Amino acid sequence: MTELEMKKRLAALRSEHRDLDIAISALLETGGPDQLQVARLKKRKLKLRDQIVVLEDYLTPDIIA
Template identity: 65%
Template sequence: MGFELSPEEVETFTAELARLREEHRDLDSAIDALERVGSINQIQVQRLKKRKLYLKDRIAQIEDALTPDIIA
């Protein structure tokens, strides 16, 4: 027996998911731009990549919460 999200929780998660996906895309663009520039700041690139991985994990968590469990 699982739990169901309230409509408010679904709305909150959906909005957060959209924001996180946008930030993830923005980080991807920023990382690409930094890597194309001749003088790369490796520490900055690593921080951005770490943030991008965190966002990917959080996106997966929210998607799991929004997707109902199907018991076969």
């Protein structure tokens, strides 16, 4: 995977992460009884965050000071 492809993937993951945040907020505001769906969305959001961190670490070089 090239650096450009990784940056595009990172942008897509961030966008999906934001979308999930909005969806979770909307479900919590309605106070619906569907807590299982909220839990699934939160779990997906955490997995996305892990993938984002991995890509960010790869794209950002360590600077030894």
